[in-house]
Amino acid sequence: MQKLTIATRVSDLALWQAYHIKKRIEKSYPNIEVVLNKIVSNGDKVLDKPLALIGGKGHFTKELEDEMLAGNAELAVHSLKDVPTYMPEGLELVAVTQRQDQSDVFLSHTYASLEDLPQGAVVGTTSLRRRMQLLQKRPDLKVKDLRGNVNTRLRKLKEGQYDAIILAWIGLHRLDLLKDIPFTQKLSLDMMIPPMGQAALGIEIVSNNEKVREIALTLNDEETFICTKLEREFISAIGAGCSAPVACNAVINAGEITFRVMLGYADGTHIMQERVIVNVSQAEGLGTKIAKEMIENGALKLLEDAQNAAFKDEMPQRL
Template sequence: MKKLVIATRVSDLALWQAYHIKARVEASYPEITVELNKIVSNGDKVLDKPLALIGGKGHFTKELEDEMLAGNAHIAVHSLKDVPTYIPDGLELVAVTKRQDQSDVFLSHKYESLEDLPQGAVVGTTSLRRRMQLLQQRPDLKVKDLRGNVNTRLRKLSEGQYDAIILAYIGLHRLDLLKDIPHTQKLSLDMMIPPMGQAALGIEIVQGNDKVREIAESLKDEKTFICTQIERDFISKIGAGCSAPVACNAVVNGDKIIFRTMIGFPNGTNIMQEKIVKDFDKSDGLGFEMAKLMIDNGALELLKRAEETAFKDEMPQRL
């Protein structure tokens, strides 16, 4: 094999991720030329509607998958949190890279921390998960939708459209954008439980090429793969779409895995939380175990009601 083609979105962060993987592959396989196939996804085009109303996170991955299935790319590099639990026939999620800092971060030009926000302050986020957890802690806040790429969101903050916004720390860190924000506060994982797959890259391949599989597997971090598979199993089993606020996070602590989950209403009410701690070597099936526990406690009905209330004031347009 002389050339490997990587499918990637064209956002600054997606390109950073793709070039990072390109460099790793070239270092390990100097005989292979690596090229990028840059694609504008539908999720990058429609920026005036909440993500859940245009079909969800799959709109960040579908066009890349279509390019692979058409024979125009061997692998795709995704933010794992954007990868649906369903993978199309002919493709496979083979590897997950070592997970980095999973925290969300509070950003403001006016206030030093989340605790310093006055009553009624306007906070921007595109995430129902963040909305749920923010309003659980601060029901007095006004949460306003926030779309666009990272630079667009930061510009809206600097223009005063929001008193503060909440974003994933890792993307800002990778693009070296934190230095330009007067006030930043990294939120603990206890304060803001991440989504499935946060801060890891998913490597999806076209099935049937042993060399491509070998290259992809060389990028794999085993512990991260196990933790994120637990998260993906949980999401798959409870059937949580992007119209439902869901947080789930598995972390390795010594010889244990700690798995925390939360679902509820976008307004921060009707919260259901669980935590399971297991020996790392006995964690097979933990995602399904957690899903059963929450389903037995009424999670499916709660999710149905949450989805019905998520965008009751907006007309869904699933493209």
């Protein structure tokens, strides 16, 4: 194999991720030329409405997968949180890179922390997951939708359109943007549970290419793979899309897995949540087990009602 083409989105963060993987592959396989196929995804095109209103799944992955199936790329680099729990026939998610800091972060030009926000303060986020957890803790806040790339979101904050916004810490860190924000507060995993797959990269390949499989597996981190497998099992069993008001996170520490899940209404009410700690040896099937227990307690109906209630005045567009 002389050349490997990586499919990637064109956002600053996606390109950082793709070039990061490109460098890792070139270091391990110096005789292989690695090039990028840069693609604008549907999630990058539709910037005037929340992702939860764009019907279907795979807002940030479908176009990349189409390129792979058409023979225009052998491998794709995704933010794992954006990857649906099903794979199109002919493609496989074979590796997950070592996870970095999974925290969400509070950002403001005026207030030092989430606790310091006055009653009625405007907080920006498009995520129903973040909205749910914010309003559970601070029902007095006004949560306003926030779309656009990272730089656009930070500009809107600086312009005073929001008193604060919540973003993933890792993306700001990778793009070296945290230094420009006067007040930042990293939110603990108990305070703000991340989405499935946050802060890990998913490596998707064309199934029938064994050399690409070999290359992809050199990028895999076993502990991260175990944790994100649990998260993806849970999301698959509960039937939640990437934009649903669902939080799901697994962490390994000293041979034990802490698994946190939460779902509910985006207004912070009707919350169901679980936090379990088991030995890593007992992790197999844990995501499915917790999902089934929550389903038995009414999670599916709650989630359906939550998604209907979140944007009841608007109709989704279908992919």
